[in-house]
Amino acid sequence: MDQSVAIQETLAEGEYCIIAVQGVLCEGESRQSRLLGLVRHRRKRGQEHALFMYMHRRMAITGDDVSLDQIVPVSRDFTLEEGATGLGVSPEGELYILGSDVTVRLDTEELSLVFQLPFGSHTRMFLQEVARACPGFDPATPDPEFLWLSQYRCTRPEPEQPTPLGWNSPPGTGPPCAGIGGGVSDFDDSRSDKTGLLVDPSSCGQDTPDNLLTRQNKSKYEITDMVRSSTITVSDKAHILSMQKFGLRDTIVKSRLVQKEEDYTYIQNFRFFVGTYNVNGQSPKEGLRPWLSHGIPAPDVYCVGFQELDLSKEAFFFHDTPKEEEWFKAVSEGLHPDAKYAKVKLIRLVGIMLLLYVRHEHAAHISEVEAETVGTGIMGRMGNKGGVAIRFQFHNTSICVVNSHLAAHTEEYERRNQDYKDICSRMQFCQIDPGLPPLTISKHDVILWLGDLNYRIEELDVETVKNLIEEEDFQTLYAYDQLKTQMATKAVFEGFIEGELTFQPTYKYDTGSDDWDTSEKCRAPAWCDRVLWKGKNITQLSYQSHMALKTSDHKPVSSVFDIGVKMVNEERYRKTLEIVHSLDKMENANIPSVSLSKREFCFQNVKYMQLQVQSFTIQNGQVPCQFEFINKPDEKSYCKQWLNANPSRGFLLPDSAIEIELELFVNKTTATKLNSGEDKIEDILVLHLDRGEDYFLSVSGNYLPSCFGSPIHTLCYMREPILDLPLETIRELTLMPLQTEDDGVQLENPLGIPKELWMMVDYLYQNAVQQEDLFQQPGLRSEFEHIRDCLDTGMIETLCILRHSFCIEKTLQL
Numbered sequence: 001m002d003q004s005v006a007i008q009e010t011l012a013e014g015e016y017c018i019i020a021v022q023g024v025l026c027e028g029e030s031r032q033s034r035l036l037g038l039v040r041h042r043r044k045r046g047q048e049h050a051l052f053m054y055m056h057r058r059m060a061i062t063g064d065d066v067s068l069d070q071i072v073p074v075s076r077d078f079t080l081e082e083g084a085t086g087l088g089v090s091p092e093g094e095l096y097i098l099g100s101d102v103t104v105r106l107d108t109e110e111l112s113l114v115f116q117l118p119f120g121s122h123t124r125m126f127l128q129e130v131a132r133a134c135p136g137f138d139p140a141t142p143d144p145e146f147l148w149l150s151q152y153r154c155t156r157p158e159p160e161q162p163t164p165l166g167w168n169s170p171p172g173t174g175p176p177c178a179g180i181g182g183g184v185s186d187f188d189d190s191r192s193d194k195t196g197l198l199v200d201p202s203s204c205g206q207d208t209p210d211n212l213l214t215r216q217n218k219s220k221y222e223i224t225d226m227v228r229s230s231t232i233t234v235s236d237k238a239h240i241l242s243m244q245k246f247g248l249r250d251t252i253v254k255s256r257l258v259q260k261e262e263d264y265t266y267i268q269n270f271r272f273f274v275g276t277y278n279v280n281g282q283s284p285k286e287g288l289r290p291w292l293s294h295g296i297p298a299p300d301v302y303c304v305g306f307q308e309l310d311l312s313k314e315a316f317f318f319h320d321t322p323k324e325e326e327w328f329k330a331v332s333e334g335l336h337p338d339a340k341y342a343k344v345k346l347i348r349l350v351g352i353m354l355l356l357y358v359r360h361e362h363a364a365h366i367s368e369v370e371a372e373t374v375g376t377g378i379m380g381r382m383g384n385k386g387g388v389a390i391r392f393q394f395h396n397t398s399i400c401v402v403n404s405h406l407a408a409h410t411e412e413y414e415r416r417n418q419d420y421k422d423i424c425s426r427m428q429f430c431q432i433d434p435g436l437p438p439l440t441i442s443k444h445d446v447i448l449w450l451g452d453l454n455y456r457i458e459e460l461d462v463e464t465v466k467n468l469i470e471e472e473d474f475q476t477l478y479a480y481d482q483l484k485t486q487m488a489t490k491a492v493f494e495g496f497i498e499g500e501l502t503f504q505p506t507y508k509y510d511t512g513s514d515d516w517d518t519s520e521k522c523r524a525p526a527w528c529d530r531v532l533w534k535g536k537n538i539t540q541l542s543y544q545s546h547m548a549l550k551t552s553d554h555k556p557v558s559s560v561f562d563i564g565v566k567m568v569n570e571e572r573y574r575k576t577l578e579i580v581h582s583l584d585k586m587e588n589a590n591i592p593s594v595s596l597s598k599r600e601f602c603f604q605n606v607k608y609m610q611l612q613v614q615s616f617t618i619q620n621g622q623v624p625c626q627f628e629f630i631n632k633p634d635e636k637s638y639c640k641q642w643l644n645a646n647p648s649r650g651f652l653l654p655d656s657a658i659e660i661e662l663e664l665f666v667n668k669t670t671a672t673k674l675n676s677g678e679d680k681i682e683d684i685l686v687l688h689l690d691r692g693e694d695y696f697l698s699v700s701g702n703y704l705p706s707c708f709g710s711p712i713h714t715l716c717y718m719r720e721p722i723l724d725l726p727l728e729t730i731r732e733l734t735l736m737p738l739q740t741e742d743d744g745v746q747l748e749n750p751l752g753i754p755k756e757l758w759m760m761v762d763y764l765y766q767n768a769v770q771q772e773d774l775f776q777q778p779g780l781r782s783e784f785e786h787i788r789d790c791l792d793t794g795m796i797e798t799l800c801i802l803r804h805s806f807c808i809e810k811t812l813q814l
Helices: 004-008 121-133 147-151 237-242 248-259 313-318 323-334 360-365 413-426 462-470 474-478 482-488 570-587 668-676 712-716 727-735 755-767 781-793 806-812
Strands: 015-027 030-042 047-056 066-073 079-083 102-107 112-117 184-186 265-278 301-307 341-349 352-359 366-375 386-394 397-405 446-452 529-535 538-545 557-568 594-596 600-606 612-620 625-630 643-646 649-652 657-664 682-689 694-703
Touching: 004 015, 004 030, 004 047, 015 047, 015 121, 030 112, 030 121, 047 121, 079 121, 265 397, 265 446, 265 529, 301 323, 301 397, 301 446, 323 341, 323 352, 341 360, 341 366, 341 386, 352 360, 352 366, 352 386, 352 397, 360 366, 366 413, 386 413, 397 413, 397 557, 413 482, 446 557, 462 474, 529 538, 529 557, 594 694, 600 612, 600 657, 643 682, 649 657, 657 694, 668 727, 712 755, 755 781
Parallel strands: 184 341, 265 301, 397 446, 600 694
Antiparallel strands: 015 030, 015 112, 030 047, 047 066, 079 102, 102 112, 265 557, 301 352, 341 352, 366 386, 386 397, 446 529, 538 557, 594 612, 612 657, 625 649, 625 682, 643 657, 682 694
């Protein structure tokens, strides 16, 4: 949730919160949660910025949830530097960090503060925006005055006793842990390069609009002189944060090294433990060593995932739960006692949590850590279902670990398939190099996918399933497993592998026992909890459930792997690097050129919310080149809103090629103008080569008008299906202003409500009023497309019975 909205409500007219981040203020042994917001004030000549720090209650949603603590003007002596981002080693050899993901020091002449911010692209973006806000050295620029800050009152709290962060601390924060297993400590990998400097994440985020309106009844603070000020000194270290650390030459060298990787790397096996446990909202009631460490050698890496960590409303709406700390502690205490581990990352989305640990001796070889979440639950977006992922570089191998909780109920296998596809398409990780597009899950050497995938056993009654389990005839039972069936048809998890299931189903048990579900619903047993993998040099050593744990109605599952990781031979690497640099110098003076397989694209019969994709190939010549689609003069984007190029930027080595996909997708934002004829499926894309020429691509097509995206009052005047009307009539009705009873002229008597809305409500009343969770479960894309076509053609009688509310929601948003 964007907490800058809460800050915006506390600001005066003309002031704007650019970005906010939740962190921890460190004062001695004390750790206090703070919400930091970068606020901009426009004046006649330029603009001024200040850092507002708020105390807050849980997740800040409105201005009432925050209380201003202090303000630090972003003056010429202001610096905000990332510190302690590398690994420190104590005299005892213990790996440690201060207690959070990224440690940041704020300095002015009069104060020095230390904050701990959550690691990830949002924190990088926050630091980047602060860097841009610094005044700089230009003597022609007037010194900031900060007179506008005098209207705010800062409320300093009574001194608090130093206490460790508790259950309501921001995710990923907390005091360092020690002595867990053989010893655990927090490990942070926010080192984007050897200097610890951050780079521009602009390729992964969007600018915040300037025209965000503040509420009329916003909080006002009394005038006070408590604003911190500082005298002018020459210090501009914060601007270093905005420096781009990667140029074209560096990118080319790096890419050539990847191409020649086999010349300087060798494979070494490391032991990975992968575990998943749906805990049904319970707190830990028993030790986890029978699951995490019993009967196995100490792993090098632990990947531990949970689902349904907390089922409370607080967890759902406020992202707050004491169970995060409880289960983190339980896992840390359950790690193998024969080794010392460092926590690399913790990521949570409501009840879906993923923990990553490595042995201390490997921590220095972990880099480029990123974590992201995707919600696929209620309305297709909420976090009660979905996935979380952590990606990282281990030596020279990229690894992505995904923990997912997919849709429930036996009949919903298509919804589970859709959840999987949504996670794959929407899960994107920002790269350190801002010139490169975000990484997707598939762009990794090794993918480990775990979780409550919720696929069930079908076509067998409950008693038959239980009898086969009693006979341990798992092979016969597995033939009816939905995941097996769906993978066989390549509908889901294409290219992934799962080990043989030699253990009984892990769901559903009576809590506290090994007895199958005896509740009224009497759910059939199923292998809901799974571990799959994809990649080379991976050997599964074990795949099992752990019946000893009885906290939940699920049993935990574990899998142990030997994974071959690419290790660097330093001597060979230096020789390869010398060769690459010599080649680079030879090509540096040449001008790049490419050939395009296609330059004209025609999209026929484009429909609302139905993706169309066309592709072309960029074939490079003899010179490395960097390409990017650029904005045309006086335009804010390189293409219209309904169009997207994927990837929109990148680089090519000599004689290499890349496929570019042009994706055309009309949604409610763009449909109205296409219906009215104010916009057409027409655009020109400009493909620019760095140090080279520009190439022009033509996009054209035709859009089929739809009731979706049409104003309600417009539809009330359409007595016939929209596709039966002439385009000129649709245009006139769409552009027609809203008629009122006071208007002197009316075209004709309109319908009371649009016929499309009436048909949908009537159909639901006739066929779906008994449907469980009707307005909660998102529907399937194919269902929506069928309903759209029925409404646009007026052939409502061809509708099949609906199972979801996704289409209803879209209809109500006409």
